[in-house]
Amino acid sequence: MDVQVRAEDRDRLARFLGWFSIGLGTAELAAPRALCRLVGAADDGLAPQVMRLMGLREVAQGGGILMRPRPTTWMWSRVAGDALDLALLGATAATHRRKRTAFAIANVLAVTVPDVYESRFLSSKKGPARAGKLIRKAVSIHRSRDEVEQAWNGASELRRKVEDAGASVRFGDAPGDRGTELVVEFLYAPPAGEIGAAVQKLTGRDLATQLADDLRRFKQQTETGQVVRSEGTPDGHLLAEHLKQRAARPLEEAVR
Amino acid sequence: MKATCWMGRNTVEVENVPDPKILNERDAIVRITSTAICGSDLHLVDGYVPTMKRGDIMGHEFMGEVVETGSGVPNLDVGDRVVVPFPISCGSCWSCRHELFSLCENSNPNARLAEKMFGFPTAGIFGYSHLTGGFAGGQAEYARVPFADVGPIKIENGIDDEAVLFLSDILPTGYMGAEFCEIKGGEVVAVWGAGPVGQFAAASAKMLGAERVIVIDRFDYRLRIARQNLDVETLDYELVDSVPEALKELTGGRGPDACIDAVGMEAHHHGPAYAYDRVKQAMRQETERPIALREAIMSCRNGGIVSVIGVYGGLMDKFPIGAVMNRGLTIRSGQCHVQRYMRPLLQRILEGDIDPTFIVTHKIPLAEAPRGYELFKHKRDDCLKVVLKP
Numbered sequence: 001m002d003v004q005v006r007a008e009d010r011d012r013l014a015r016f017l018g019w020f021s022i023g024l025g026t027a028e029l030a031a032p033r034a035l036c037r038l039v040g041a042a043d044d045g046l047a048p049q050v051m052r053l054m055g056l057r058e059v060a061q062g063g064g065i066l067m068r069p070r071p072t073t074w075m076w077s078r079v080a081g082d083a084l085d086l087a088l089l090g091a092t093a094a095t096h097r098r099k100r101t102a103f104a105i106a107n108v109l110a111v112t113v114p115d116v117y118e119s120r121f122l123s124s125k126k127g128p129a130r131a132g133k134l135i136r137k138a139v140s141i142h143r144s145r146d147e148v149e150q151a152w153n154g155a156s157e158l159r160r161k162v163e164d165a166g167a168s169v170r171f172g173d174a175p176g177d178r179g180t181e182l183v184v185e186f187l188y189a190p191p192a193g194e195i196g197a198a199v200q201k202l203t204g205r206d207l208a209t210q211l212a213d214d215l216r217r218f219k220q221q222t223e224t225g226q227v228v229r230s231e232g233t234p235d236g237h238l239l240a241e242h243l244k245q246r247a248a249r250p251l252e253e254a255v256r
Numbered sequence: 257m258k259a260t261c262w263m264g265r266n267t268v269e270v271e272n273v274p275d276p277k278i279l280n281e282r283d284a285i286v287r288i289t290s291t292a293i294c295g296s297d298l299h300l301v302d303g304y305v306p307t308m309k310r311g312d313i314m315g316h317e318f319m320g321e322v323v324e325t326g327s328g329v330p331n332l333d334v335g336d337r338v339v340v341p342f343p344i345s346c347g348s349c350w351s352c353r354h355e356l357f358s359l360c361e362n363s364n365p366n367a368r369l370a371e372k373m374f375g376f377p378t379a380g381i382f383g384y385s386h387l388t389g390g391f392a393g394g395q396a397e398y399a400r401v402p403f404a405d406v407g408p409i410k411i412e413n414g415i416d417d418e419a420v421l422f423l424s425d426i427l428p429t430g431y432m433g434a435e436f437c438e439i440k441g442g443e444v445v446a447v448w449g450a451g452p453v454g455q456f457a458a459a460s461a462k463m464l465g466a467e468r469v470i471v472i473d474r475f476d477y478r479l480r481i482a483r484q485n486l487d488v489e490t491l492d493y494e495l496v497d498s499v500p501e502a503l504k505e506l507t508g509g510r511g512p513d514a515c516i517d518a519v520g521m522e523a524h525h526h527g528p529a530y531a532y533d534r535v536k537q538a539m540r541q542e543t544e545r546p547i548a549l550r551e552a553i554m555s556c557r558n559g560g561i562v563s564v565i566g567v568y569g570g571l572m573d574k575f576p577i578g579a580v581m582n583r584g585l586t587i588r589s590g591q592c593h594v595q596r597y598m599r600p601l602l603q604r605i606l607e608g609d610i611d612p613t614f615i616v617t618h619k620i621p622l623a624e625a626p627r628g629y630e631l632f633k634h635k636r637d638d639c640l641k642v643v644l645k646p
Binding site (some may be wrong): 142178195213219220224226227228230232233234239242245246247248249250251252 | 259261273274275277279280282307311313348349350353362365368369380383386391393400402403428498516
């Protein structure tokens with residue numbers, strides 16, 4: 001059987017550069033004078049205004065890269081932006097604190113390399129852009145297929161969530177004596193691309209994360225008859241709670 | 257109740273905390289009669305195991321009397337005397353059904369955290385960071401025992417606590433380390449570390465038929481305890497230039513057939529390699545000071561077995577993979593699958609094959625736990641094993 005995988009055209013490097021743009025642009029918009037000093041330009045007169053403009057440009061480019069399924073044009077616009085940055089810094093270098101400006105130029109050059117690389121990479125892609133990626137979450141449950149399917153039918157809340165997301169559910173016999181494999185697959189293409197994905201993650205509506213928790217709990221429930229609780233994680237496995245652990249000591253009040 | 261709590265790096269305090277309650281139907285509450293400080297607790301105190309939280313109750317070696325059971329614990333009654341194994345195991349997943357109890361697939365409610373660190377999650381462990389579930393530990397007056405229908409073993413006769421307490425961890429851990437060595441009779445086994453686990457690994461290797469066992473450490477009193485109680489040879493590594501060289505000459509130029517690392521992530525040594533790892537570890541550039549492991553690999557005979565039961569937490573530097581690959585070594589390791597060994601080892605104790613009490617050097621009240629940690633950590637007063645009495 002051919003293993004189905006599908007990744008987005010907007011790969012890891014593009015995502016990194018997109019977020020980098022937004023980060024840098026936000027800094028330029030919020031603190032133009034400080035950044036002017038950092039690159040060795042004057043922090044009064046026209047320079048801070050130009051800095052703010054460049055910030056606006058960076059944020060727009062970042063948004064474009066993170067939202068388009070195949071952000072080839074937006075990536076090339078970063079390369080053009082780098083050239084503009086270098087020209088502006090070159091003009092600055094003749095006038096003010098040269099060491100700082102030289103350092104800034106080195107930094108721009110350092111990011112120009114991946115910008116050009118990624119732009120060329122995206123340009124080389126043919127055919128329609130692939131938006132969204134196939135997300136697959138699988139779990140093995142040490143029970144017969146009948147038992148697992150029965151348990152799944154009983155897990156109405158989880159089933160409804162999966163159906164609402166248009167996800168497919170497959171049951172298969174695991175090799176050897178390993179029980180049953182449960183596989184949930186869906187195409188993840190949130191509105192506004194990577195920005196939408198970030199919003200979903202922050203608001204806890206990210207289905208991949210939820211499914212990872214849900215399948216773990218479904219396995220616990222099916223194999224052991226309970227959701228495992230510890231003093232540090234009294235509500236059982238929930239990724240969102242992982243960073244908000246209580247101390248591992250008995251609670252003042254019983255949970256649930 | 258009173259409980260020994262981790263209050264930050266190098267700080268252990270006995271605090272008043274709420275009594276534990278049943279959270280699941282397969283839980284039991286145990287009133288603890290004896291509990292011990294483990295070498296791996298020192299890794300927590302020294303701050304080398306991540307995800308500890310201020311206020312965590314420590315301890316994973318404990319036994320006591322059942323005072324309450326959930327509705328799903330038909331095998332235990334109030335009043336039963338039990339030893340509790342340190343891995344928390346559900347008994348029904350594939351790993352548990354294959355006696356890989358420390359790899360239970362269900363008992364770690366922080367599985368994702370462990371997955372990020374190790375690739376796949378491992379079982380929950382009492383009092384051993386949030387990476388292993390965030391379970392309250394057993395250096396306390398009471399403890400909640402999840403899956404009490406699977407783990408705890410009943411002690412039916414009047415045998416002393418100290419004779420059976422170590423079934424909770426270190427005796428099975430040492431035994432598993434020796435079992436990994438595939439001893440068939442006539443082997444030479446070297447054991448790094450004469451701490452409690454090293455002592456039991458050496459004892460087990462002998463019990464399983466090794467012809468010679470060589471125990472390596474730098475504390476004379478620990479080596480003396482090994483010589484006096486076990487039929488073993490000892491090597492003080494501070495008296496030789498190179499442990500692999502010394503072992504080679506002690507074994508007819510072959511090297512030991514199997515090498516057991518019962519030291520783990522905080523090894524000591526003299527020389528530049530130690531300084532290198534000490535600095536990198538202190539700067540959190542690696543989690544291990546793996547001097548013992550490197551030595552075990554370099555010492556082992558061609559085609560031999562390296563058994564790793566000392567605890568490691570993350571990443572190490574300068575791992576001699578070339579020696580492992582080219583010389584055909586086998587590395588076996590794991591947190592002990594305690595439940596697998598409790599019954600057979602209890603039988604061995606009852607039959608007099610092994611008396612684990614020889615390692616106990618200090619019995620002190622639970623309230624003095626911080627002093628116990630000091631004694632054990634700094635090897636003061638010839639300390640080898642501290643048992644706390646709540």
